[in-house]
Amino acid sequence: MLNATNCYVCKTCNGKISTRDIDEGTTPFGIACKMEGCKGIMYSRFYRPMEGDPPVTFEWYRRRWQWFMSRMERDHHDKGGLFLRPAQVDMAAKAIEAAEGFRRGK
Numbered sequence: 001m002l003n004a005t006n007c008y009v010c011k012t013c014n015g016k017i018s019t020r021d022i023d024e025g026t027t028p029f030g031i032a033c034k035m036e037g038c039k040g041i042m043y044s045r046f047y048r049p050m051e052g053d054p055p056v057t058f059e060w061y062r063r064r065w066q067w068f069m070s071r072m073e074r075d076h077h078d079k080g081g082l083f084l085r086p087a088q089v090d091m092a093a094k095a096i097e098a099a100e101g102f103r104r105g106k
């Protein structure tokens, strides 16, 4: 759902990530756990945010460059599937923060 926030929770380590859909498309029910060293699966909470959810650090986006996709990715893309990446806004904000810290001599 465009601009909707979702939370994925790992059944193995209980790790949580929050995601946002920045494009229209479908997202999978389960994804590989993003916590370091965990091989579990994180499951979607179907866009029902809860108190205590972490801030958004990943976003679901529509890929534009089809020729860089593997067959599986292409299949997913053709069915309207979105892809997950670290949230770009968040990264930009961190880069700005770092640059400002640098300027302040930190």
Ligand SMILES: [Zn+2]
Binding pocket: 010, 011, 012, 013, 014, 015, 033, 034, 035, 038, 039, 040, 041
């Ligand atoms: Zn996990």
